[in-house]
Amino acid sequence: MKLRTLFIATVTSSLVASCGGSSSSPDATAGPCVQIASEPVLTIVSAKDGVSGVAIDEVSIGDIKVDGYPVLVELMPHLSPTAKVVDGRIQCRLTCAFGETTGQYTATVTANGYRPLSLSITANYSSSVGNCPNTVSGGTRASIALQPA
Numbered sequence: 001m002k003l004r005t006l007f008i009a010t011v012t013s014s015l016v017a018s019c020g021g022s023s024s025s026p027d028a029t030a031g032p033c034v035q036i037a038s039e040p041v042l043t044i045v046s047a048k049d050g051v052s053g054v055a056i057d058e059v060s061i062g063d064i065k066v067d068g069y070p071v072l073v074e075l076m077p078h079l080s081p082t083a084k085v086v087d088g089r090i091q092c093r094l095t096c097a098f099g100e101t102t103g104q105y106t107a108t109v110t111a112n113g114y115r116p117l118s119l120s121i122t123a124n125y126s127s128s129v130g131n132c133p134n135t136v137s138g139g140t141r142a143s144i145a146l147q148p149a
Contacts, residue, residue, distance in 0.1 A: 033132040040078035040097035042123040050145035062089035114146035
């Protein structure tokens with residue numbers, strides 16, 4: 001019984017210590033540390049015709065992977081209000097933002113009248129405030145150019 005109590009006390013103190021130390025710390029919480037994303041990690045700010053430079057208002061983003069792992073877009077957090085999921089792809093009017101997992105994003109971007117674009121971009125947050133929990137912001141912003149079909 002004493003060994004079990006010692007084990008529970010050790011685990012509990014480890015969890016509290018991993019979240020900012022003592023309860024007197026203003027950022028300390030009990031339990032595992034949590035990261036809160038205040039905005040999506042990746043925003044496609046604009047798309048343009050790679051030849052004429054004319055703006056493209058709507059794109060479709062599919063085959064999304066983060067660090068090589070496929071993403072189920074139906075469950076993707078932080079999908080911007082200008083986006084919706086259709087047939088496993090994100091259909092969006094630009095500006096289009098999505099995701100909260102940092103890492104190497106690969107995807108196929110399409111638009112009517114244009115060739116598919118293989119997108120590869122590292123998405124990160126530029127700001128982190130607090131210890132535990134911490135809030136991240138300043139996601140990666142990208143502009144893309146599509147080639148006419």
